[in-house]
Amino acid sequence: MPPPPPPPPPPLVLRFWKMQGLGNDFVVVDGVRQPHEVVHRLLDPDHGTLKRLADRRFGVGFDQLLLVQASATAPLSPAASTSTRTSTSTDSAENAIDVECVEGAKRVDDAEGARRVEDIDDKDTPPRSSTGSSSNTAQCTPLVYRIFNADGGEVFQCGNGARCVAAFVKHLGLWSEPRIRVRTLQGTLLDMEIVNKHQVQHEEAQRSHDTLLQPGNADAYTPHDHQRQSSPTVLASLSLPPPPFGHTWQVKVGMGVPRCSGTGVLSSAVLEGSDITCTQHGCTLRITRQQPTLQLSSSSSSDGGDGGGGRTVAEAVAAGELSLPGVPQPRPVWIVDMGNPHAVVLLDTSVDDVDVHKLGSALQSMRACFPDSVNVEFMQVLTPTHVRLRIFERGAGETLACGTGACAAVAAAVLHGHVLASAGITVSMRGGDLTVHWTGHPHAPLTMTGPATCCFAGAITL
Numbered sequence: 001m002p003p004p005p006p007p008p009p010p011p012l013v014l015r016f017w018k019m020q021g022l023g024n025d026f027v028v029v030d031g032v033r034q035p036h037e038v039v040h041r042l043l044d045p046d047h048g049t050l051k052r053l054a055d056r057r058f059g060v061g062f063d064q065l066l067l068v069q070a071s072a073t074a075p076l077s078p079a080a081s082t083s084t085r086t087s088t089s090t091d092s093a094e095n096a097i098d099v100e101c102v103e104g105a106k107r108v109d110d111a112e113g114a115r116r117v118e119d120i121d122d123k124d125t126p127p128r129s130s131t132g133s134s135s136n137t138a139q140c141t142p143l144v145y146r147i148f149n150a151d152g153g154e155v156f157q158c159g160n161g162a163r164c165v166a167a168f169v170k171h172l173g174l175w176s177e178p179r180i181r182v183r184t185l186q187g188t189l190l191d192m193e194i195v196n197k198h199q200v201q202h203e204e205a206q207r208s209h210d211t212l213l214q215p216g217n218a219d220a221y222t223p224h225d226h227q228r229q230s231s232p233t234v235l236a237s238l239s240l241p242p243p244p245f246g247h248t249w250q251v252k253v254g255m256g257v258p259r260c261s262g263t264g265v266l267s268s269a270v271l272e273g274s275d276i277t278c279t280q281h282g283c284t285l286r287i288t289r290q291q292p293t294l295q296l297s298s299s300s301s302s303d304g305g306d307g308g309g310g311r312t313v314a315e316a317v318a319a320g321e322l323s324l325p326g327v328p329q330p331r332p333v334w335i336v337d338m339g340n341p342h343a344v345v346l347l348d349t350s351v352d353d354v355d356v357h358k359l360g361s362a363l364q365s366m367r368a369c370f371p372d373s374v375n376v377e378f379m380q381v382l383t384p385t386h387v388r389l390r391i392f393e394r395g396a397g398e399t400l401a402c403g404t405g406a407c408a409a410v411a412a413a414v415l416h417g418h419v420l421a422s423a424g425i426t427v428s429m430r431g432g433d434l435t436v437h438w439t440g441h442p443h444a445p446l447t448m449t450g451p452a453t454c455c456f457a458g459a460i461t462l
Protein backbone atom coordinates (compact mmCIF):
# COMPACT_ATOMS: atom_id res chain seq x y z
CA MET A 1 0.00 0.00 0.00
CA PRO A 2 1.69 3.31 -1.07
CA PRO A 3 1.88 5.98 1.60
CA PRO A 4 -0.88 8.57 1.37
CA PRO A 5 0.12 11.76 -0.47
CA PRO A 6 1.27 14.56 1.76
CA PRO A 7 -1.53 16.89 2.77
CA PRO A 8 -1.77 20.03 0.66
CA PRO A 9 -0.17 23.08 2.21
CA PRO A 10 -2.63 25.12 4.25
CA PRO A 11 -4.23 27.91 2.27
CA LEU A 12 -2.68 31.30 2.65
CA VAL A 13 -5.45 33.67 3.60
CA LEU A 14 -4.76 37.37 3.37
CA ARG A 15 -6.92 39.51 5.61
CA PHE A 16 -7.21 43.14 4.69
CA TRP A 17 -9.27 46.28 4.84
CA LYS A 18 -10.37 48.10 1.74
CA MET A 19 -10.08 51.82 2.42
CA GLN A 20 -10.15 55.05 0.48
CA GLY A 21 -9.09 58.64 0.91
CA LEU A 22 -11.10 60.85 -1.45
CA GLY A 23 -11.50 57.96 -3.85
CA ASN A 24 -7.77 57.14 -3.94
CA ASP A 25 -8.29 53.54 -2.89
CA PHE A 26 -6.20 51.08 -0.92
CA VAL A 27 -5.93 47.55 0.28
CA VAL A 28 -4.50 47.90 3.80
CA VAL A 29 -2.75 44.93 5.36
CA ASP A 30 -1.76 44.33 8.98
CA GLY A 31 1.63 42.74 8.36
CA VAL A 32 2.42 42.74 12.08
CA ARG A 33 -0.04 40.01 12.99
CA GLN A 34 -0.63 38.51 9.56
CA PRO A 35 1.21 35.19 9.15
CA HIS A 36 4.67 35.66 7.77
CA GLU A 37 4.00 33.27 4.85
CA VAL A 38 1.10 35.40 3.68
CA VAL A 39 3.20 38.54 3.61
CA HIS A 40 5.92 36.63 1.80
CA ARG A 41 3.46 35.46 -0.87
CA LEU A 42 2.07 38.96 -1.21
CA LEU A 43 5.52 40.34 -1.95
CA ASP A 44 6.60 37.74 -4.49
CA PRO A 45 9.45 39.14 -6.57
CA ASP A 46 7.62 39.33 -9.90
CA HIS A 47 4.78 41.38 -8.31
CA GLY A 48 2.32 38.80 -9.65
CA THR A 49 0.21 38.59 -6.49
CA LEU A 50 0.06 42.36 -6.06
CA LYS A 51 -0.92 42.89 -9.68
CA ARG A 52 -3.66 40.24 -9.49
CA LEU A 53 -5.06 41.83 -6.35
CA ALA A 54 -4.89 45.28 -7.94
CA ASP A 55 -6.94 44.24 -10.95
CA ARG A 56 -10.33 45.96 -10.69
CA ARG A 57 -12.15 43.25 -12.61
CA PHE A 58 -10.37 40.06 -11.64
CA GLY A 59 -9.05 41.05 -8.20
CA VAL A 60 -9.94 43.37 -5.35
CA GLY A 61 -8.78 46.57 -7.04
CA PHE A 62 -6.64 49.35 -5.59
CA ASP A 63 -4.46 52.27 -6.51
CA GLN A 64 -1.99 51.31 -3.77
CA LEU A 65 -1.55 48.44 -1.34
CA LEU A 66 -0.38 49.58 2.10
CA LEU A 67 1.46 47.11 4.30
CA VAL A 68 1.98 47.92 7.98
CA GLN A 69 4.93 46.06 9.51
CA ALA A 70 7.00 46.17 12.67
CA SER A 71 10.40 47.77 12.05
CA ALA A 72 12.26 44.56 12.70
CA THR A 73 10.31 42.65 10.06
CA ALA A 74 10.36 45.22 7.29
CA PRO A 75 13.43 44.62 5.16
CA LEU A 76 13.77 46.16 1.74
CA SER A 77 11.55 43.97 -0.41
CA PRO A 78 12.76 42.38 -3.64
CA ALA A 79 10.13 44.53 -5.30
CA ALA A 80 11.81 47.74 -4.20
CA SER A 81 15.01 46.95 -6.02
CA THR A 82 13.28 46.50 -9.36
CA SER A 83 10.46 48.95 -9.16
CA THR A 84 10.13 52.63 -9.74
CA ARG A 85 12.08 54.58 -7.16
CA THR A 86 11.76 58.11 -5.96
CA SER A 87 14.33 60.70 -6.88
CA THR A 88 15.61 60.62 -3.33
CA SER A 89 15.69 56.87 -3.16
CA THR A 90 18.68 55.29 -1.52
CA ASP A 91 20.41 51.96 -1.76
CA SER A 92 19.37 48.82 0.09
CA ALA A 93 21.63 49.37 3.04
CA GLU A 94 20.28 52.82 3.60
CA ASN A 95 16.76 51.52 3.33
CA ALA A 96 17.17 49.20 6.27
CA ILE A 97 14.87 50.35 9.03
CA ASP A 98 16.31 51.23 12.39
CA VAL A 99 15.04 48.68 14.86
CA GLU A 100 15.95 50.80 17.80
CA CYS A 101 15.65 54.51 17.89
CA VAL A 102 18.89 55.96 19.15
CA GLU A 103 18.92 59.64 19.80
CA GLY A 104 21.39 61.40 17.59
CA ALA A 105 21.43 58.56 15.10
CA LYS A 106 18.28 59.61 13.31
CA ARG A 107 17.83 60.64 9.74
CA VAL A 108 17.41 64.28 8.88
CA ASP A 109 13.81 63.50 7.99
CA ASP A 110 13.12 62.72 11.60
CA ALA A 111 13.78 66.27 12.58
CA GLU A 112 11.46 67.54 9.91
CA GLY A 113 8.82 64.86 9.82
CA ALA A 114 8.56 64.07 13.49
CA ARG A 115 7.66 67.51 14.62
CA ARG A 116 4.36 67.46 16.39
CA VAL A 117 1.42 68.55 14.33
CA GLU A 118 0.58 71.44 16.63
CA ASP A 119 4.20 72.60 16.50
CA ILE A 120 4.18 72.93 12.78
CA ASP A 121 0.92 74.78 12.44
CA ASP A 122 1.13 78.45 11.67
CA LYS A 123 4.70 78.81 12.82
CA ASP A 124 7.35 79.95 10.47
CA THR A 125 10.16 78.38 12.39
CA PRO A 126 12.75 75.94 11.12
CA PRO A 127 12.72 72.43 12.55
CA ARG A 128 15.04 71.31 15.26
CA SER A 129 18.40 70.17 14.13
CA SER A 130 18.75 66.46 13.53
CA THR A 131 21.65 66.49 15.92
CA GLY A 132 19.69 68.27 18.58
CA SER A 133 18.21 66.42 21.51
CA SER A 134 14.53 67.11 21.39
CA SER A 135 12.26 64.61 23.02
CA ASN A 136 9.90 64.89 20.06
CA THR A 137 12.51 63.91 17.53
CA ALA A 138 13.89 61.19 19.76
CA GLN A 139 10.66 59.24 19.82
CA CYS A 140 10.75 55.91 18.10
CA THR A 141 8.02 54.31 16.07
CA PRO A 142 7.68 50.57 15.94
CA LEU A 143 5.58 50.62 12.78
CA VAL A 144 6.71 50.85 9.19
CA TYR A 145 4.30 51.57 6.41
CA ARG A 146 5.16 50.25 2.95
CA ILE A 147 3.49 51.35 -0.25
CA PHE A 148 3.01 49.39 -3.45
CA ASN A 149 1.50 50.93 -6.57
CA ALA A 150 -1.06 49.01 -8.62
CA ASP A 151 1.73 48.02 -11.03
CA GLY A 152 3.49 46.27 -8.11
CA GLY A 153 6.31 48.83 -7.77
CA GLU A 154 7.28 49.78 -4.24
CA VAL A 155 7.43 53.51 -3.55
CA PHE A 156 8.13 55.61 -0.51
CA GLN A 157 5.36 58.04 0.21
CA CYS A 158 1.59 58.25 -0.04
CA GLY A 159 -0.41 61.02 1.61
CA ASN A 160 -3.94 59.65 1.30
CA GLY A 161 -2.59 56.27 2.32
CA ALA A 162 -0.98 57.73 5.43
CA ARG A 163 -4.37 58.94 6.68
CA CYS A 164 -5.89 55.53 6.08
CA VAL A 165 -3.00 53.80 7.85
CA ALA A 166 -3.44 56.12 10.83
CA ALA A 167 -7.09 55.15 11.17
CA PHE A 168 -6.32 51.47 10.54
CA VAL A 169 -3.57 51.09 13.17
CA LYS A 170 -5.62 53.01 15.70
CA HIS A 171 -8.80 51.04 15.14
CA LEU A 172 -7.02 47.68 15.25
CA GLY A 173 -5.10 48.61 18.37
CA LEU A 174 -1.69 48.42 16.70
CA TRP A 175 -1.06 51.90 18.05
CA SER A 176 -2.53 53.33 21.21
CA GLU A 177 -1.06 56.83 21.60
CA PRO A 178 -3.11 59.79 20.41
CA ARG A 179 -0.28 60.79 18.06
CA ILE A 180 0.21 58.10 15.50
CA ARG A 181 3.77 57.73 14.30
CA VAL A 182 4.48 55.61 11.29
CA ARG A 183 7.72 55.46 9.36
CA THR A 184 7.93 55.04 5.61
CA LEU A 185 10.40 52.52 4.24
CA GLN A 186 12.66 55.38 3.23
CA GLY A 187 12.82 56.55 6.82
CA THR A 188 10.47 59.53 6.91
CA LEU A 189 8.53 59.69 10.14
CA LEU A 190 4.90 60.70 9.71
CA ASP A 191 3.24 62.32 12.70
CA MET A 192 -0.51 61.95 12.49
CA GLU A 193 -3.56 62.71 14.56
CA ILE A 194 -7.20 61.77 14.21
CA VAL A 195 -8.90 65.09 14.62
CA ASN A 196 -12.51 64.06 15.12
CA LYS A 197 -11.74 63.36 18.76
CA HIS A 198 -15.21 62.32 19.81
CA GLN A 199 -14.92 59.50 17.31
CA VAL A 200 -11.66 58.24 18.80
CA GLN A 201 -13.01 58.18 22.33
CA HIS A 202 -16.11 56.35 21.19
CA GLU A 203 -14.02 53.76 19.34
CA GLU A 204 -11.67 53.16 22.21
CA ALA A 205 -14.61 52.55 24.54
CA GLN A 206 -16.18 50.28 21.94
CA ARG A 207 -12.94 48.34 21.45
CA SER A 208 -12.53 47.51 25.13
CA HIS A 209 -16.18 46.51 25.24
CA ASP A 210 -15.78 44.24 22.17
CA THR A 211 -12.59 42.76 23.52
CA LEU A 212 -14.29 41.84 26.78
CA LEU A 213 -17.15 40.28 24.89
CA GLN A 214 -14.93 38.13 22.66
CA PRO A 215 -12.18 36.66 24.80
CA GLY A 216 -12.19 33.36 22.93
CA ASN A 217 -12.52 34.77 19.45
CA ALA A 218 -8.81 34.94 18.83
CA ASP A 219 -8.43 32.94 15.65
CA ALA A 220 -9.18 35.54 13.02
CA TYR A 221 -5.48 35.39 12.20
CA THR A 222 -3.21 32.41 12.57
CA PRO A 223 -0.47 33.77 14.78
CA HIS A 224 3.03 32.68 13.96
CA ASP A 225 5.57 31.71 16.55
CA HIS A 226 6.37 34.96 18.29
CA GLN A 227 2.68 35.84 18.24
CA ARG A 228 1.54 32.67 19.97
CA GLN A 229 2.78 34.25 23.16
CA SER A 230 0.46 37.20 22.71
CA SER A 231 -2.12 37.73 25.35
CA PRO A 232 -5.73 36.73 24.63
CA THR A 233 -6.62 40.40 24.78
CA VAL A 234 -4.22 41.28 21.97
CA LEU A 235 -5.40 38.38 19.85
CA ALA A 236 -9.02 39.18 20.49
CA SER A 237 -8.41 42.68 19.20
CA LEU A 238 -7.46 41.21 15.81
CA SER A 239 -10.98 40.00 15.28
CA LEU A 240 -12.57 43.39 15.82
CA PRO A 241 -15.27 43.95 13.28
CA PRO A 242 -14.55 46.70 10.78
CA PRO A 243 -16.45 49.91 11.20
CA PRO A 244 -19.63 50.29 9.13
CA PHE A 245 -19.42 50.92 5.41
CA GLY A 246 -18.39 54.47 4.71
CA HIS A 247 -17.13 55.13 8.23
CA THR A 248 -14.81 58.14 8.02
CA TRP A 249 -12.08 59.59 10.20
CA GLN A 250 -10.56 63.02 9.70
CA VAL A 251 -6.81 62.78 9.94
CA LYS A 252 -4.16 65.47 10.12
CA VAL A 253 -0.71 64.49 8.89
CA GLY A 254 2.67 66.20 9.25
CA MET A 255 3.96 65.50 5.74
CA GLY A 256 7.53 66.75 6.10
CA VAL A 257 9.31 69.37 4.04
CA PRO A 258 8.82 69.71 0.29
CA ARG A 259 12.22 69.54 -1.35
CA CYS A 260 14.12 69.13 -4.56
CA SER A 261 17.25 67.43 -5.71
CA GLY A 262 18.96 70.79 -6.22
CA THR A 263 19.08 73.69 -3.85
CA GLY A 264 16.02 75.23 -2.24
CA VAL A 265 12.63 73.77 -1.78
CA LEU A 266 11.78 73.41 -5.42
CA SER A 267 14.21 72.71 -8.20
CA SER A 268 15.09 75.77 -10.24
CA ALA A 269 12.09 76.77 -12.27
CA VAL A 270 13.41 79.58 -14.45
CA LEU A 271 11.39 81.95 -16.53
CA GLU A 272 13.45 82.59 -19.66
CA GLY A 273 11.81 85.32 -21.64
CA SER A 274 8.47 83.87 -22.51
CA ASP A 275 9.61 80.28 -22.14
CA ILE A 276 9.59 78.23 -19.00
CA THR A 277 12.41 75.88 -18.23
CA CYS A 278 12.93 73.56 -15.32
CA THR A 279 16.37 72.15 -14.78
CA GLN A 280 16.48 68.74 -13.22
CA HIS A 281 19.21 66.13 -13.38
CA GLY A 282 21.13 68.21 -15.92
CA CYS A 283 18.26 68.30 -18.36
CA THR A 284 15.96 71.08 -19.34
CA LEU A 285 12.25 70.69 -19.66
CA ARG A 286 10.91 73.54 -21.74
CA ILE A 287 7.44 74.60 -22.73
CA THR A 288 7.60 77.24 -25.43
CA ARG A 289 5.16 80.04 -26.10
CA GLN A 290 5.38 79.79 -29.87
CA GLN A 291 4.48 76.16 -30.05
CA PRO A 292 2.43 74.55 -27.34
CA THR A 293 4.73 71.58 -27.22
CA LEU A 294 6.99 70.13 -24.63
CA GLN A 295 10.62 69.98 -25.58
CA LEU A 296 13.44 68.41 -23.74
CA SER A 297 17.06 69.27 -24.17
CA SER A 298 19.80 67.60 -22.25
CA SER A 299 23.07 69.28 -21.46
CA SER A 300 24.58 66.06 -20.20
CA SER A 301 23.14 63.38 -22.42
CA SER A 302 25.14 62.76 -25.57
CA ASP A 303 22.34 61.07 -27.45
CA GLY A 304 20.36 64.28 -27.50
CA GLY A 305 17.29 62.36 -26.53
CA ASP A 306 15.78 61.62 -23.21
CA GLY A 307 18.78 59.54 -22.26
CA GLY A 308 16.69 57.18 -20.22
CA GLY A 309 15.77 54.47 -22.63
CA GLY A 310 12.35 55.91 -23.56
CA ARG A 311 11.43 57.68 -26.79
CA THR A 312 13.54 60.63 -27.73
CA VAL A 313 11.75 63.90 -27.33
CA ALA A 314 12.32 64.68 -30.98
CA GLU A 315 10.47 61.48 -31.86
CA ALA A 316 7.66 62.28 -29.46
CA VAL A 317 7.29 65.82 -30.79
CA ALA A 318 7.42 64.59 -34.39
CA ALA A 319 4.66 62.14 -33.58
CA GLY A 320 2.61 65.02 -32.18
CA GLU A 321 2.49 63.27 -28.85
CA LEU A 322 3.52 66.18 -26.74
CA SER A 323 1.04 68.81 -27.76
CA LEU A 324 -0.97 70.38 -24.98
CA PRO A 325 -4.59 70.47 -26.10
CA GLY A 326 -6.45 73.31 -24.50
CA VAL A 327 -3.27 74.92 -23.21
CA PRO A 328 -2.49 77.81 -25.57
CA GLN A 329 0.20 79.41 -23.44
CA PRO A 330 3.38 77.90 -22.04
CA ARG A 331 2.83 76.65 -18.57
CA PRO A 332 5.26 76.30 -15.74
CA VAL A 333 6.21 72.84 -14.56
CA TRP A 334 7.62 72.64 -11.07
CA ILE A 335 9.42 69.63 -9.72
CA VAL A 336 8.69 68.89 -6.07
CA ASP A 337 9.86 66.02 -3.94
CA MET A 338 7.49 65.01 -1.15
CA GLY A 339 9.33 61.77 -0.45
CA ASN A 340 8.12 60.81 -3.92
CA PRO A 341 8.60 62.82 -7.11
CA HIS A 342 6.05 65.24 -8.50
CA ALA A 343 5.78 67.48 -11.54
CA VAL A 344 3.20 70.21 -11.02
CA VAL A 345 1.89 71.82 -14.23
CA LEU A 346 0.20 75.19 -13.73
CA LEU A 347 -2.73 75.61 -16.10
CA ASP A 348 -4.54 78.75 -17.13
CA THR A 349 -7.56 76.77 -18.27
CA SER A 350 -9.84 74.33 -16.53
CA VAL A 351 -8.32 71.06 -15.41
CA ASP A 352 -11.24 69.45 -17.21
CA ASP A 353 -9.76 70.46 -20.57
CA VAL A 354 -6.45 68.65 -20.23
CA ASP A 355 -5.68 65.26 -21.68
CA VAL A 356 -4.30 64.04 -18.39
CA HIS A 357 -3.37 60.60 -19.63
CA LYS A 358 -1.54 61.79 -22.72
CA LEU A 359 0.42 64.60 -21.13
CA GLY A 360 1.01 62.73 -17.89
CA SER A 361 2.44 59.75 -19.75
CA ALA A 362 4.60 62.06 -21.87
CA LEU A 363 6.13 63.65 -18.80
CA GLN A 364 6.63 60.29 -17.13
CA SER A 365 8.48 58.97 -20.17
CA MET A 366 11.13 61.72 -19.97
CA ARG A 367 13.56 59.60 -18.04
CA ALA A 368 16.45 62.04 -18.27
CA CYS A 369 14.38 64.51 -16.27
CA PHE A 370 12.58 61.90 -14.20
CA PRO A 371 14.78 58.82 -13.86
CA ASP A 372 12.29 57.22 -11.45
CA SER A 373 9.26 58.42 -13.40
CA VAL A 374 7.05 61.03 -11.79
CA ASN A 375 3.58 61.75 -10.44
CA VAL A 376 2.03 64.55 -12.49
CA GLU A 377 -0.41 67.14 -11.12
CA PHE A 378 -2.32 69.58 -13.32
CA MET A 379 -3.26 72.61 -11.27
CA GLN A 380 -5.83 75.33 -11.83
CA VAL A 381 -5.76 78.20 -9.34
CA LEU A 382 -9.30 79.33 -8.49
CA THR A 383 -8.61 81.81 -5.68
CA PRO A 384 -5.62 82.58 -3.42
CA THR A 385 -6.85 79.84 -1.08
CA HIS A 386 -8.36 77.34 -3.48
CA VAL A 387 -6.88 75.23 -6.28
CA ARG A 388 -8.17 72.37 -8.40
CA LEU A 389 -6.06 69.40 -9.37
CA ARG A 390 -6.12 66.44 -11.64
CA ILE A 391 -3.55 63.76 -11.09
CA PHE A 392 -1.75 61.21 -13.21
CA GLU A 393 0.08 58.95 -10.78
CA ARG A 394 3.17 56.91 -11.35
CA GLY A 395 2.27 53.24 -11.27
CA ALA A 396 -1.47 53.82 -11.04
CA GLY A 397 -2.62 56.20 -13.84
CA GLU A 398 -5.25 58.85 -13.23
CA THR A 399 -6.48 58.71 -9.64
CA LEU A 400 -9.33 60.61 -8.00
CA ALA A 401 -6.98 62.23 -5.47
CA CYS A 402 -3.36 62.26 -4.37
CA GLY A 403 -2.24 63.49 -0.94
CA THR A 404 1.40 64.03 -1.78
CA GLY A 405 0.32 65.58 -5.09
CA ALA A 406 -1.89 68.05 -3.25
CA CYS A 407 1.03 68.97 -0.97
CA ALA A 408 3.42 69.33 -3.91
CA ALA A 409 0.95 71.55 -5.74
CA VAL A 410 0.43 73.81 -2.73
CA ALA A 411 4.20 74.04 -2.18
CA ALA A 412 4.72 75.12 -5.78
CA ALA A 413 1.75 77.50 -5.71
CA VAL A 414 2.88 79.15 -2.44
CA LEU A 415 6.46 79.48 -3.59
CA HIS A 416 5.47 81.12 -6.85
CA GLY A 417 2.92 83.44 -5.30
CA HIS A 418 -0.24 81.85 -6.67
CA VAL A 419 -1.80 81.12 -3.29
CA LEU A 420 -1.36 82.57 0.19
CA ALA A 421 1.31 81.19 2.47
CA SER A 422 0.04 80.04 5.88
CA ALA A 423 -3.59 80.05 4.86
CA GLY A 424 -5.33 76.71 4.73
CA ILE A 425 -5.39 75.96 1.01
CA THR A 426 -8.31 73.89 -0.21
CA VAL A 427 -7.23 71.43 -2.87
CA SER A 428 -10.21 70.15 -4.82
CA MET A 429 -9.71 66.93 -6.70
CA ARG A 430 -12.17 64.68 -8.50
CA GLY A 431 -12.62 62.63 -5.32
CA GLY A 432 -13.05 65.59 -2.95
CA ASP A 433 -11.14 68.19 -0.96
CA LEU A 434 -8.02 68.25 1.20
CA THR A 435 -6.72 71.14 3.28
CA VAL A 436 -3.00 71.84 3.10
CA HIS A 437 -1.05 74.35 5.21
CA TRP A 438 2.44 75.54 4.37
CA THR A 439 4.26 78.68 5.45
CA GLY A 440 6.60 78.75 2.48
CA HIS A 441 9.65 78.63 4.74
CA PRO A 442 12.27 76.45 3.03
CA HIS A 443 12.60 74.21 6.08
CA ALA A 444 8.99 74.22 7.23
CA PRO A 445 6.95 71.03 6.96
CA LEU A 446 3.50 70.89 5.47
CA THR A 447 0.37 69.59 7.10
CA MET A 448 -2.45 67.93 5.27
CA THR A 449 -5.92 67.23 6.69
CA GLY A 450 -8.58 65.08 5.12
CA PRO A 451 -10.74 61.99 5.36
CA ALA A 452 -9.87 58.32 5.60
CA THR A 453 -12.75 55.96 4.97
CA CYS A 454 -13.25 52.26 5.57
CA CYS A 455 -15.12 50.43 2.81
CA PHE A 456 -15.02 46.84 4.10
CA ALA A 457 -12.84 44.14 5.60
CA GLY A 458 -12.05 41.11 3.49
CA ALA A 459 -10.18 37.85 3.31
CA ILE A 460 -8.80 36.28 0.17
CA THR A 461 -6.89 33.06 -0.43
CA LEU A 462 -3.64 33.80 -2.25
Ligand SMILES: N[C@@H](CCC[C@H](N)C(=O)O)C(=O)O
Nearest residue numbers: 158159160340394402403404
Ligand atom coordinates in the same frame (compact mmCIF):
# COMPACT_ATOMS: atom_id res chain seq x y z
N1 LIG B 1 -1.77 58.32 -4.00
C1 LIG B 1 -0.65 58.70 -3.27
C2 LIG B 1 0.71 58.54 -3.90
C3 LIG B 1 1.02 57.08 -4.19
C4 LIG B 1 2.43 56.82 -4.69
C5 LIG B 1 2.69 57.39 -6.05
N2 LIG B 1 1.88 56.80 -7.09
C6 LIG B 1 4.18 57.22 -6.42
O1 LIG B 1 4.50 56.38 -7.27
O2 LIG B 1 5.00 57.94 -5.86
C7 LIG B 1 -0.83 59.88 -2.37
O3 LIG B 1 -1.96 60.08 -1.90
O4 LIG B 1 0.12 60.58 -2.07
